[in-house]
Amino acid sequence: MATTVAAPARIFGSGIKRREDPRLLTGTARYTADITLPGQLYAAILRSPHGHARIKKIDTAAAKAAPGVVAAFTGADTEGVLQCIPCAWLVPGSELKVCPYPPIAKTIVRYVGDAVAVVVADSAQQAYDAVDLIEVDYDPMPATVDPEQAVKPGAPQIHTEAPNNIAFKWTVSGGDIEAAFKKADIVVRDRIIQQRLIPTAMETRGALAHYLPATGELTLWNTTQNPHIVRFIMSLVCNIPEDRLRVIAPEVGGGFGSKIPQIQGDFITVFCSMKLGRPVKWIETRSENYQSTTHGRDHVQDVEMAATKDGKILGLRCTVWAGMGAYLSTAAPGIPTILHGLMLSGPYQIGAVKEDVYGVYTNTTPVEAYRGAGRPEATFMLERVIDRLADELKIDPVEIRKRNLIPPFDNGHDVVTGLKYDSGNYQGALDKALTHAGYAALRNEQAEARKKGRYIGIGVGIYVEICGLGPSQVAGAVGFQGGLWESAIVRFHPSGKAHVFIGSSPHGQGEETTFAQIVADELGVSVGDVKIVHGDTETTPMGWGTYGSRTTAVSGAALAVATRKIKEKAKLLTSHLLEAAVEDIEYENGKFFVRGFPDKSKTIQDIALMANVAWNMPQGMEPGLEATTFYDPPNFVYPFGAHIAVVEVDAETGVVQLKRYVAVDDCGHQINPMIVEGQVHGGVVQGIGQALWERAVYDDNGQLLTGSLADYAIPRADVLPDIEVLHTVTPSPHHPLGVKGIGEAGTIVSTCTVYNAVIDALEPFGVESIQMPLTPERVFNAMSKKGP
Amino acid sequence: MELSVSLTVNGRRYDRQIEPRLLLVHFLRDTLNLTGTKIGCDTSQCGACTVMLDGVAVKSCTCLAAQADGSSVTTIEGLAPDGQLDRVQEAFWEKHGLQCGFCTPGMIFATKALLAANSNPSAEQIRHALEGNMCRCTGYQNIVRSVQAAAAAGAR
Numbered sequence: 001m002a003t004t005v006a007a008p009a010r011i012f013g014s015g016i017k018r019r020e021d022p023r024l025l026t027g028t029a030r031y032t033a034d035i036t037l038p039g040q041l042y043a044a045i046l047r048s049p050h051g052h053a054r055i056k057k058i059d060t061a062a063a064k065a066a067p068g069v070v071a072a073f074t075g076a077d078t079e080g081v082l083q084c085i086p087c088a089w090l091v092p093g094s095e096l097k098v099c100p101y102p103p104i105a106k107t108i109v110r111y112v113g114d115a116v117a118v119v120v121a122d123s124a125q126q127a128y129d130a131v132d133l134i135e136v137d138y139d140p141m142p143a144t145v146d147p148e149q150a151v152k153p154g155a156p157q158i159h160t161e162a163p164n165n166i167a168f169k170w171t172v173s174g175g176d177i178e179a180a181f182k183k184a185d186i187v188v189r190d191r192i193i194q195q196r197l198i199p200t201a202m203e204t205r206g207a208l209a210h211y212l213p214a215t216g217e218l219t220l221w222n223t224t225q226n227p228h229i230v231r232f233i234m235s236l237v238c239n240i241p242e243d244r245l246r247v248i249a250p251e252v253g254g255g256f257g258s259k260i261p262q263i264q265g266d267f268i269t270v271f272c273s274m275k276l277g278r279p280v281k282w283i284e285t286r287s288e289n290y291q292s293t294t295h296g297r298d299h300v301q302d303v304e305m306a307a308t309k310d311g312k313i314l315g316l317r318c319t320v321w322a323g324m325g326a327y328l329s330t331a332a333p334g335i336p337t338i339l340h341g342l343m344l345s346g347p348y349q350i351g352a353v354k355e356d357v358y359g360v361y362t363n364t365t366p367v368e369a370y371r372g373a374g375r376p377e378a379t380f381m382l383e384r385v386i387d388r389l390a391d392e393l394k395i396d397p398v399e400i401r402k403r404n405l406i407p408p409f410d411n412g413h414d415v416v417t418g419l420k421y422d423s424g425n426y427q428g429a430l431d432k433a434l435t436h437a438g439y440a441a442l443r444n445e446q447a448e449a450r451k452k453g454r455y456i457g458i459g460v461g462i463y464v465e466i467c468g469l470g471p472s473q474v475a476g477a478v479g480f481q482g483g484l485w486e487s488a489i490v491r492f493h494p495s496g497k498a499h500v501f502i503g504s505s506p507h508g509q510g511e512e513t514t515f516a517q518i519v520a521d522e523l524g525v526s527v528g529d530v531k532i533v534h535g536d537t538e539t540t541p542m543g544w545g546t547y548g549s550r551t552t553a554v555s556g557a558a559l560a561v562a563t564r565k566i567k568e569k570a571k572l573l574t575s576h577l578l579e580a581a582v583e584d585i586e587y588e589n590g591k592f593f594v595r596g597f598p599d600k601s602k603t604i605q606d607i608a609l610m611a612n613v614a615w616n617m618p619q620g621m622e623p624g625l626e627a628t629t630f631y632d633p634p635n636f637v638y639p640f641g642a643h644i645a646v647v648e649v650d651a652e653t654g655v656v657q658l659k660r661y662v663a664v665d666d667c668g669h670q671i672n673p674m675i676v677e678g679q680v681h682g683g684v685v686q687g688i689g690q691a692l693w694e695r696a697v698y699d700d701n702g703q704l705l706t707g708s709l710a711d712y713a714i715p716r717a718d719v720l721p722d723i724e725v726l727h728t729v730t731p732s733p734h735h736p737l738g739v740k741g742i743g744e745a746g747t748i749v750s751t752c753t754v755y756n757a758v759i760d761a762l763e764p765f766g767v768e769s770i771q772m773p774l775t776p777e778r779v780f781n782a783m784s785k786k787g788p
Numbered sequence: 789m790e791l792s793v794s795l796t797v798n799g800r801r802y803d804r805q806i807e808p809r810l811l812l813v814h815f816l817r818d819t820l821n822l823t824g825t826k827i828g829c830d831t832s833q834c835g836a837c838t839v840m841l842d843g844v845a846v847k848s849c850t851c852l853a854a855q856a857d858g859s860s861v862t863t864i865e866g867l868a869p870d871g872q873l874d875r876v877q878e879a880f881w882e883k884h885g886l887q888c889g890f891c892t893p894g895m896i897f898a899t900k901a902l903l904a905a906n907s908n909p910s911a912e913q914i915r916h917a918l919e920g921n922m923c924r925c926t927g928y929q930n931i932v933r934s935v936q937a938a939a940a941a942g943a944r
């Protein structure tokens with residue numbers, strides 16, 4: 001009797017459980033702080049309590065005499081040993097002023113948290129105790145903390161090399177902006193403060209350095225998103241040849257951009273180990289993390305949009321003051337420029353844009369990428385002024401967007417800033433979001449509620465983002481001091497199990513699972529037979545790291561290509577073993593067989609064995625079953641989506657309650673939908689955090705007033721609704737797997753979506769803008785000023 | 789001055805001389821090398837350090853090791869001694885309740901404490917019960933699902 005066997009579900013696209021989880025669930029995973037070496041010492045760093053001051057004198061004698069203390073060092077000790085910390089994104093045409101950033105300040109401290117000295121002791125507690133005994137005589141100087149104020153005449157000057165505190169000025173323009181504004185029936189304007197945020201990965205930063213004086217070799221365990229870049233930069237700053245430097249990113253507890261750059265503490269830890277010839281560990285406390293690890297955002301934006309009276313957008317013009325902090329962090333200049341300005345026209349057909357961006361030094365912690373990096377700031381600006389336009393013209397915010405969206409395209413669309421988006425169906429995502437949310441019904445509900453004095457708001461946000469960074473030639477052209485390709489090695493062992501070595505460095509995103517799914521899908525092995533190795537420069541091939549939603553997009557592509565090379569070799573070997581022409585060898589579900597003779601076959605495991613023992617190889621074929629790919633993407637990928645938020649504002653208290661959140665995202669094909677959904681949840685919530693709760697606050701002297709988790713409000717479980725997650729699928733035409741990226745998507749659009757919903761709720765009060773975060777106090781004050 | 793303390797951790801008794809100011813979390817991590825318990829803050833906000841102390845979930849950074857003298861502590865290492873995940877761990881795995889994993893040990897103990905008090909909590913009760921545990925990766929939604937799944941599987 002014939003039985004029907006259901007075709008096995010394809011592993012690519014199935015939401016299987018993560019392979020990395022058992023070690024994380026049982027406490028067996030080792031993060032940097034968990035690693036202890038024999039003879040290990042602990043470093044504690046003394047940091048500036050002033051936003052801006054001259055160091056007159058440092059006395060470490062008492063600290064050196066304290067119990068357990070092995071050494072204390074100041075900036076003077078690093079002279080000639082450590083170079084300054086380099087900036088690695090030298091945006092061209094911007095008159096960039098990279099001012100010297102010493103790993104330990106020598107004469108002037110420029111932000112609260114600037115490193116001043118370090119104590120190394122037998123225990124962490126002894127090191128912290130001794131740090132308190134260091135005496136520093138400071139001469140405080142006036143500080144400047146606001147990027148717009150800092151460029152004004154008379155503002156305190158932070159670096160002599162950067163007059164008016166201007167680190168760079170960069171302009172992007174496309175189309176005829178003057179003509180657009182001349183032709184306009186209407187111009188709407190807004191001033192937006194993209195407040196400074198603190199990334200707050202739950203694991204703080206830290207390092208464990210072990211220098212061996214006898215060989216000159218250094219091993220560094222580091223909380224990083226990109227160990228290969230760490231090795232490169234560390235070798236330059238500490239003058240250790242790259243071949244003697246091994247960087248390991250062990251388990252890493254989230255990064256969100258804050259673990260891209262190398263920060264003072266990393267270099268100080270290495271320096272101490274080099275000086276003492278012993279392992280030295282430094283782990284930030286959370287309060288230290290808030291001062292010393294990089295921050296994000298910090299824009300002041302003046303924006304204006306020109307349009308016709310029927311709501312067709314003609315042009316967008318803006319000026320941005322982007323706070324850089326006291327020094328330029330690794331990628332900082334690229335964020336408000338390349339990753340921001342080039343995305344100004346978003347998913348809309350806008351004929352002309354112009355933006356002037358001033359990168360500004362302030363007496364604050366350096367700014368770096370923070371989830372979304374530049375794109376949330378661009379998306380917010382655009383989605384905000386579109387709502388203003390809709391309001392002015394009395395057109396529904398959805399309708400006005402529809403009138404301007406780029407129509408669907410599947411293989412390239414040129415936009416005004418010079419980019420070529422890969423594929424998009426913005427209308428499709430919007431329609432899906434509207435239908436799911438029940439947009440029309442929501443509007444009715446809102447009208448009914450208003451009659452009863454309840455204020456419901458509906459916010460819409462549409463985005464397209466640039467990710468999968470990116471073609472290395474473009475990276476070079478825009479001043480990035482590195483490449484942006486990725487690499488993968490696939491190695492089959494005799495038993496048919498495989499190791500995959502990748503240069504990127506996931507830290508929570510689940511690629512140990514999704515990448516095993518790629519191999520399983522391409523070659524018919526089981527996911528459990530593929531181990532993904534990452535995060536160690538000694539074992540993995542070069543790669544540029546995990547950020548910018550690029551790991552699956554670029555590293556995953558490298559892996560797909562490598563598995564296809566394996567497949568080609570397997571076909572050749574099969575044809576030899578089965579004495580058939582290679583053109584006649586077919587592959588299906590893990591089997592290589594002669595066309596028409598499915599029983600004459602070899603499995604990938606057979607081939608792995610035969611290739612490894614090499615008893616019977618075709619003429620000229622090398623033994624082994626291994627492939628390496630260096631993949632440089634031909635273009636970026638451009639994920640997109642449409643989100644809808646529903647809020648209710650309590651008129652008595654100003655409290656914003658987020659009632660619903662609908663997210664429709666399109667990242668092309670999904671390798672593991674469960675993981676994609678998790679990325680959306682986390683990303684959306686981080687963006688909501690910016691809209692409603694988060695803000696790093698400095699006083700005029702440069703004191704960080706939100707200097708601990710007690711003062712800086714990241715989202716908690718009890719203040720959030722479930723996110724309703726949906727997708728559309730528009731594959732990237734140039735990607736070997738048709739995938740895009742999903743890591744940052746939620747954050748890029750959720751801030752403006754929630755913000756738009758709150759302003760929509762306050763329409764009866766005539767409120768047009770409130771500075772973020774939309775705390776009850778601010779919302780209440782805005783309402784009271786206007787009144788319904 | 790040092791103090792003698794005696795604690796039972798994951799079923800094993802430890803007698804140690806400690807500094808009076810030593811926090812329980814440091815005792816676990818540094819003295820016993822049980823590094824599964826995490827430190828995410830210095831202001832008792834994040835909950836990464838949550839362990840079971842005599843059957844009650846406590847933030848081990850808020851408690852001196854000396855105060856725990858004579859007590860019994862369960863850390864994440866004590867939940868699956870033979871590698872067999874317990875129901876709460878299993879549920880977090882099943883429902884993708886973790887990404888970077890840093891908050892996870894603390895979340896698991898917060899979950900256990902909740903389920904001990906309420907075997908069938910609503911989503912709202914779960915969210916409320918987890919307000920002292922911060923996660924920057926998951927947006928909490930899959931953690932809520934994990935807790936629900938653990939409850940459904942009869943975890944206590």
Ligand code: FES
Nearest residue numbers: 828834835837849
């Ligand atoms: S370490 Fe954050 S609450 Fe204990």
Ligand code: FES
Nearest residue numbers: 887888891923925
């Ligand atoms: S999983 Fe990363 S902090 Fe919760």
